[in-house]
Amino acid sequence: MDIKKIITTILLLTLTLPTFAGGVGYINYDKVIQNYQYAKNTLTQIETKNNEIKQYLMMKEAEFNKLESAVQKQKFEATVQAELRTKEQAFNDFRERKEEDVYNRIHAVTEKIRLEKGLDAIIDSRSVFSGGVDITNDLIQRLNKQ
Secondary structure (H helix, E strand, O other): OOHHHHHHHHHHHHHHOOOOOOOEEEEOHHHHHHHOHHHHHHHHHHHHHHHHHHHHHHHHHHHHHHOOOHHHHHHHHHHHHHHHHHHHHHHHHHHHHHHHHHHHHHHHHHHHHHHHHOOOEEEEHHHOOOOOEEOHHHHHHHHHHO
């Protein structure tokens, strides 16, 4: 191959490869969660559901202690374990739905900011050693306006 073909090939490859001129933004996700009112409300809802399970267990423990026969205690334990599994599964499903909802809301607003600022990517601040554009405060303000 002659030098002109090599230069032409390199030039064509350079022009067709994507360029990342917009830069990289980052967010402090923990700070967003701590300052996003919807996320705080969601966390409170999750904690409330978790506390309901704890109260249920304390109530059942008190009932268990009142039982006298071993047969009654064994049947009671089996019933409570089945009920507890159901409650825990419902709690885990609830928690996952709520956490996913919060994440999706944050992601949607983050994507809007990324496009508005012409950034190529938004990453977590723990991944940034140097440089980048911090959009954390802008993100928190927009989330709380919704």
